[in-house]
Amino acid sequence: MAKDFDHDIIVVGGGPAGSCFARIAAGAGLDVLVIDKRKEIGVPVRCGEGVNETEIIKEGLDLPRSCYSTPIVGAKIVAPNGKSITWKDKDTKGWILERKTFDKWLCELAVEKGATLKTYTRALQLLKDEKEKPNGLTISHGGREPFDLHAPLIVSAEGMESLIARQMGFKTVHALYDVDTCYEYEMKPYDHENLIELYFGNALAPRGYVWIFPKADRKANVGIGVGGNVANGDKLGALKGAQPKPLLDQFIKGNEQLKESSTLLDFGGVISVGAPINEFAKDNCMIIGTAAKQVDPIHGGGIAIAMEAGVMAAGAAIKAFEKKDFSKAIFTEHYEKPWRENTGPRLAKRLMLRKVMEKVSDDDMNHIFSTITDQDLQQIMNGNFAGPVAKVVGTRPQLLGVLRGLIG
Template identity: 30%
Template sequence: MKQTQYDVLVIGAGPAGSVMARDVVRLGHSVLLIEKRARIGYPVRCGEASTTLDLLENTYGPIAPECIETVLNGLFVYGPGGIALDAKMPNVGVMLNREKFDPWLAHLAEVDGAEVVVNARAESVSEVENGFRTVSIVMPTGIEKIKAKMVVAADGIESRIGRLLGINCLHRPGTTCTGVDIEVEGILTKPDYLTFWQGHDFINDGYIWSFPKVKSNVTNFGAGFLVSSKQDSDIQTVALEWLKKLYPDAKVKSVVGGLIPVSGNLKDCVRERFLMIGDAAHHTNPLTGGGIASAMRGGQIGAAVIHEGFMAGDLSEKFLRRFEITCMKRFGNEHKKIMKFRRFLLGQNRSSQIALYKLIKAYLEGGQRIKVFLKKPCTIISFIVKFLRFH
């Protein structure tokens, strides 16, 4: 490190951490961004699908073309009972290349004035003393102690630094997904669509996916399901079995896995001169597990709140609570609704799922939406009643 004292120390150089670092340094504060791995963005533990390119660029500025693998124009879902849903949605999202995207974001922060250091693992964090927290960082050359007026943990699910400060961010059954992503040679499914397999005929408490990376001519094929208190199956075995069953000639290039928080936003993710963002704060979609865009939004929101705190001379826990409130308004409330739908969907038996998929299929077929209700009003009403019972 170039110095031993900073205004803000950001731990973790994923999308959340890099956006946070860039925005904070642009607001006039000294920033140290550290990453425990030797290479930012590698290995990739992510399906790499994200929201629309327009939304990303309007919010965060132009994205380097080499970071975009595929522009997505729809979703295809194989459901129970042989029912398939084709949702045509032009420019609904993009496939990113995280090996290029993550370093690019960190580089933007560095260009704007943040110091970026790799091979640096945060080991411990102190209580506040004289307006600073001290973080012990393990480097190849030894341990360095860095003082920061504000510490931000973007260190992933079950944040080590968050737990050291008493924040309950451990995964719990039913609120965490275990997933495996298998990189496969070639494009397995429609090249501009995300493809899913869901329901009792596949993985009921999760789903299988096929995400095409057209420029690289590979597919991210994977599977994930909710972690239960008694897990009968290993997710890697399940994913590889489904790959062999669906695409017996597929050639595997690599396999990575990990945990994904699907609990909705953590209600408690701040302390005095400390807050958590990204996966550490569970800023992920509770249905899909996707979290790139919301992680970046959280980084921006956190940077704005920290700047306000510096200007007000107040980085107390009470002041920083506005970060949690703003994140909830911007995307957390939507995540709560999505989580309710997930519980509803997974709570249906096979016959109910088939009936639901038939309704969705009819709805997606243009010009028949009014007929859907007129033809099966009782079925629709029964699903509405069931949905309202889920909390």
């Protein structure tokens, strides 16, 4: 009865989620195959590349020097009227990664534990057994003749595209309201103080912000994210298209330093800024990382969250192989339930903050920035909204209506 399987687990996607999953699962002696559609792991980069220090240390990993461009010592937040707040704190420490090297390093760690990695290999179709349970994938290497591979457990770590996840039946389609559309340049020269810089304003970046992430050798990632539901562009065909690039170009033209700088790299993407999907596991399959919308809704960042989810899901997979039970129940108990208890509430708070922030007008934003201090900002980032909200509402009571959501 038992079907012959080619592998114990097939993971679709070799990003941070997939490679961390593979590292733990292969470390426990499981036969893990990771396939990635890209010719080279980590390329193209579609990311601002920022990551918090504590989040990496939590994984018990020692980040090699080649994987990051520069450390960050703090952040600077700029209001629509140009007033800025700078704060430096041990908690704001982090790195601007070199995603290309970083992703490869994570994959190498998985390979060293015994996982198999295949690049330029695309999953075309999810295979199912007679009971409609997933049991394999049709894959193709570089567009060559497709072939079938079977495994009792399939893991989707596909990121935004989530083609296989959709075939598994997960509801991964993004609503326009829950995505930001982004454009980013790597620029040089830009003299910085190793601070993350964020610029707010509804004219500058509707329902979003412009960021400048410092990199080594006087370089910086300069990017913009605007709300996917904010159609503000010129007419394209019969519909207005998103316009992150013209808005970013406008910002750069108005920046004393950047207007003279060159661009070294263009990249862009669509990021998820919504809530996680309603279920992370079904019989014989799991979904991890950005594919499951496990992202921070403030900035769409998901590196650390994806790594954590990968590790948790791998723990569930190990349990499943011990018990020879690949039902949804076992994955839910060991992966989805603890994830929703630990990480879920933190992200829910961030989503609330995002939804409140997008309702604040430029004038109110200026007022908020002139009222709060760097200490308050720290509180907000930690998810303690009550103090700062009381301060702002104390001086401008009409904001209570908008900000009430944060203290409910």
